[in-house]
Amino acid sequence: MYTIHEACEKTGLAAHTLRYYEKERLLPNVSRSRGGFRQYSDEDLEALGLICCLKNTGMPLSDIARFMELTREGDQTLRERCELLKRHKEVVKGRMSEMERHLEKVTHKLDHFSRMLSEYEKEME
Amino acid sequence: MYTIHEACEKTGLAAHTLRYYEKERLLPNVSRSRGGFRQYSDEDLEALGLICCLKNTGMPLSDIARFMELTREGDQTLRERCELLKRHKEVVKGRMSEMERHLEKVTHKLDHFSRMLSEYEKEME
C-alpha cells in the first residue's frame, strides 16, 4: 500500500488532484488507514495509469468517471468498455489529423511571412 | 466592408466571440459605421484567418494578441514574427508526437481489454 505522496510520485499527479479525482468518482473507493489516511493499492495505481492515459488523450473527466464506473461493475461490461476505447481512439485519431491540417496552414502562413521578410530585407539594403 | 454577421460566416466564429476577440486585443482596430456598427475589411478577415489558424493549433489568445500587436507595429517585426511562428510550429509538432505516444498507450490498454474480453467470453460458453 502507498501513501498519497507515493501515489503522486508514481502518477505525476498532485495530491490535491488525486483527492479531486476521488471526489469526481474517477477512483472513489481508495481504502483508508485507521487514522483516515488514503492507502493506494497496486490496482489503484494501475487504474490511475488508465485514467492518465485517457486524460492525456483528451477524454473529459466525466467520461473517464463513467468508464471507471463500468470497470467497477465487472467483467460483464468488458465488451462495452472495448467499444468505448475503440471509439475514443477514432476520436483522437480524427483530432490528430485535423491538427495536421491546421499545422499545414501555419506552415503556409510562415512561408508567406518568410517571403515578405526577404523582400523587406532586400529593400533595406 | 462586411458586417459582423458576414465576418461570422467567413470565419466560423460567433459574433460574441468576434467582439470578445476585439476586447482582448486580438483585432482591436475594426472600423465602425456612422451608427457605431462594426465594418470588417478584407485585411481584417485575412487577419482573422491567421488568428483562427493560431488558435486552432492551440496558441493561447494572449499569445495571439501579442503576435497581432507585432503585426500592427509593421514590417520591422517581420523577423520576430517568423521566429515566433517557427517556434510555435515546433511546439505543435512536439505536442502531436506526444499525443501519438499517448494514443499508443490507449491502444495497448485496448488490446489488454480485448484479450480479457475473449477470455471472458470463452468462460461464458
Place this chain on the structure above:
DNA sequence: TATTGACCTAGAGTTAACTTCAAGTTCTAT
C-alpha cells in the same frame, strides 16, 4: 511529551475562452 510534518475536510478561488443577459441604438423594409 512535545514538536513537526504529512495528511484530512469542505469550501472558496482561479484560469481560459467563451456565452448570456439586459437594456438601449441603428438599420431596413414596408
Place this chain on the structure above:
DNA sequence: ATAGAACTTGAAGTTAACTCTAGGTCAATA
C-alpha cells in the same frame, strides 16, 4: 413613419479542471 431585425455595451454567468485556504487530525521523532 414605424415595426422588427440586427447591432451596441458592460457586466455577469458558465465550464472544465484544477488549485488553494483554513482549520483541523495523525504519525514519527527528540
